[in-house]
Amino acid sequence: MDYEYILVEQRGPALWVTLNRPAALNSLSLALAEELAAAIEAAEADATVRACILTGAGRAFCAGADLLAIGDGTGGQTLAERLNLFLPPLGQAFNRIETSRLPIIAAVNGLTLAGGLELVLCCDLVIAAHPARFGDAHANYGLLPGGGGSVRLPRKIGEARAKHLMMTGGTISAAEMKEAGLVTQLVAPEDLIAAAQALVESLAEKSRPGLAYMKQLVRAAQDSSLEVGLRQELETMAAYALSNDIVEGLAAFREKRKPDFSDR
Missing domain, CATH: 3.90.226.10 (2-enoyl-CoA Hydratase; Chain A, domain 1)
Incomplete structure (x- = not known):
């Protein structure tokens, strides 16, 4: 526009x-x-x-x-x-x-x-x-x-x-x-x-959805109790575990190379 x-x-x-x-x-x-x-x-x-x-x-x-x-x-x-x-x-x-x-x-x-x-x-x-x-x-x-x-x-x-x-x-x-x-x-x-x-x-070298999830968690934590915030963190990690980027990140760690994130 x-x-x-x-x-x-x-x-x-x-x-x-x-x-x-x-x-x-x-x-x-x-x-x-x-x-x-x-x-x-x-x-x-x-x-x-x-x-x-x-x-x-x-x-x-x-x-x-x-x-x-x-x-x-x-x-x-x-x-x-x-x-x-x-x-x-x-x-x-x-x-x-x-x-x-x-x-x-x-x-x-x-x-x-x-x-x-x-x-x-x-x-x-x-x-x-x-x-x-x-x-x-x-x-x-x-x-x-x-x-x-x-x-x-x-x-x-x-x-x-x-x-x-x-x-x-x-x-x-x-x-x-x-x-x-x-x-x-x-x-x-x-x-x-x-x-x-x-x-x-x-x-830009980081996972785009990973950074988005981080923002979401930090913002939600401002209005949550510690107990609720910790539960949300685990639930978000479970959702993120289904992404290609977390698989690629762990593979890069094992192989001692820079990760090539693909999720957009």
Whole structure:
């Protein structure tokens, strides 16, 4: 499909998806969010794509929701009505990204605030350039998180740190966010693209269904008791044991060679 607010480019096994509203710091319109979800869905149907990388054009990754559009009352709707039209579809787009069968990597190139942070929270792995800064920022404008931030942020960085970011409206560095546990790799700005691409090249050597099962298990475990989570792990292993990839992986181990996974 043709995209208006994102750029999509496949580089080897990686599908690069760039938020492309640099003049607005890549702020999230509903159309942009829907295009993101559509790009992920298309990537899942393409066996040559092994992971998606999300990044931003210009100096920001994403500065949050397009508040100018949300706050514009020229259409005659109340603010509550406009928020009700915007937030549920935004949440559905974020959920589509979070639940993708593919690994989703955020390559954070710059400012990441509010809805931009909520988007990063839906990604599996986060590579950030040193100058990038992260913040919730909703409190600065009398708003509340509406894209899952109040749920996902405490789970990713802990309740105390999440409350601090949410209540103060301040920002923290990429290095601080790595210490908090959200950023998985910190690089120089000039190395961001190469580092993200290298990560996908590494993931492409793994079993595609195997990685999908891992994502599924980790996500399910967030809402499960230890007993339920352990049972789900065994049930998932039993399902995965029927795949060609697990047979190939064990054969490669025995034969001391690199596995050639074929399941897609």
